[in-house]
Amino acid sequence: FSTSPIASNAVFSRSSVVLSASKNKAKTISRTKWAEARGYGSTASSEETVTAASSGLMTNDEGLEYVRLVNANGDTSDVYLYGGVVTSYVVGGQEYIAVRPDAKMDGSKPISGGLSHCWPQFGPGEIQQHGFARNVNWTVKSMTETTVELEMAPSDYTKAMWDKEFLCTFSVALEDDKLSTKMFVENKGEESFDFQAALHSYFTVSAMNNLSIAGSFKGKEFLNKMVGGGEMQTEDRDEITISEEYDRVYMGVNDPVLKDSGIGKTLTVLNTAGYEDTVLWNPYGNEGMGYNNFVCVESVKFNPVTLEGGATWTGDMALMVGDM
Numbered sequence: 371f372s373t374s375p376i377a378s379n380a381v382f383s384r385s386s387v388v389l390s391a392s393k394n395k396a397k398t399i400s401r402t403k404w405a406e407a408r409g410y411g412s413t414a415s416s417e418e419t420v421t422a423a424s425s426g427l428m429t430n431d432e433g434l435e436y437v438r439l440v441n442a443n444g445d446t447s448d449v450y451l452y453g454g455v456v457t458s459y460v461v462g463g464q465e466y467i468a469v470r471p472d473a474k475m476d477g478s479k480p481i482s483g484g485l486s487h488c489w490p491q492f493g494p495g496e497i498q499q500h501g502f503a504r505n506v507n508w509t510v511k512s513m514t515e516t517t518v519e520l521e522m523a524p525s526d527y528t529k530a531m532w533d534k535e536f537l538c539t540f541s542v543a544l545e546d547d548k549l550s551t552k553m554f555v556e557n558k559g560e561e562s563f564d565f566q567a568a569l570h571s572y573f574t575v576s577a578m579n580n581l582s583i584a585g586s587f588k589g590k591e592f593l594n595k596m597v598g599g600g601e602m603q604t605e606d607r608d609e610i611t612i613s614e615e616y617d618r619v620y621m622g623v624n625d626p627v628l629k630d631s632g633i634g635k636t637l638t639v640l641n642t643a644g645y646e647d648t649v650l651w652n653p654y655g656n657e658g659m660g661y662n663n664f665v666c667v668e669s670v671k672f673n674p675v676t677l678e679g680g681a682t683w684t685g686d687m688a689l690m691v692g693d694m
């Protein structure tokens with residue numbers, strides 16, 4: 371976990387024109403091609419080569435597999451099969467997705483970070499906290515340099531806690547100007563079932579007092595889980611700043627924009643289908659979790675969906691970086 375503007379897994383600088391590769395694989399591209407791809411023109415000698423991040427299936431130091439996506443700009447994104455979770459989105463050398471310093475990256479528990487799925491349940495309830503999608507292995511159905519499609523089908527493990535005929539497909543596309551995700555749920559059976567869905571997204575923050583979150587918050591009701599057993603309150607601010615522990619479900623807010631004055635960047639969370647609500651979570655003051663360098667701005671369908679036999683549900687969420 372690093373707050374450095376230079377991501378550890380995709381280091382580059384304009385002067386040295388070096389793109390570091392993952393340790394698993396490396397490929398070289400001509401410096402000219404690299405410079406052109408980044409819009410710097412073709413002034414460099416074509417004899418010089420740089421090492422670019424490679425796309426493909428990788429394995430981390432602790433044996434978990436992930437798919438690395440790389441686009442022509444040199445932006446990268448990593449998607450772990452365990453939990454089907456996007457753990458990294460690097461644009462221009464800046465990492466926008468956070469993984470907590472206390473996260474387990476070995477499959478012993480859900481990865482505490484990334485765009486973590488809460489499915490078929492959000493929070494506590496009849497089955498385990500945040501459901502099971504985040505701690506089962508998803509299967510790769512297809513991939514290219516910039517896209518991956520993962521699938522999660524019932525197993526004995528999931529059936530033991532939730533015996534429904536579902537099929538989930540999660541697609542991630544690293545586009546030139548955004549990272550697009552799609553969660554597609556199918557009811558493969560004849561009986562209807564209910565579910566909640568969320569991307570429990572962890573985003574990097576240079577420091578909490580540099581962060582504000584814009585969006586249609588003002589006048590919206592939120593469930594404040596930090597008050598007693600949970601209390602409905604009404605937001606009176608246009609932009610949210612966080613200086614205490616937060617655990618709030620903002621009903622009907624799905625257009626949050628993170629503004630980080632420390633790096634002068636915005637991150638827009640584009641929820642264009644399915645995810646109707648926004649959860650803000652930060653364990654303010656918890657040094658072990660690294661509270662000062664991440665915020666969870668979660669894309670959530672809080673009120674359960676009832677899916678009839680044969681029906682489908684789609685959750686579309688994309689991330690777009692901009693300047694402040």
Ligand SMILES: O=P(O)(O)OC[C@H]1O[C@@H](O)[C@H](O)[C@@H](O)[C@@H]1O
Pocket residue numbers: 480482493499500617651
């Ligand atoms: O600790 P977990 O299960 O990974 O979830 C992270 C947090 O997720 C939030 O949504 C919950 O309200 C917190 O209680 C929880 O700690």
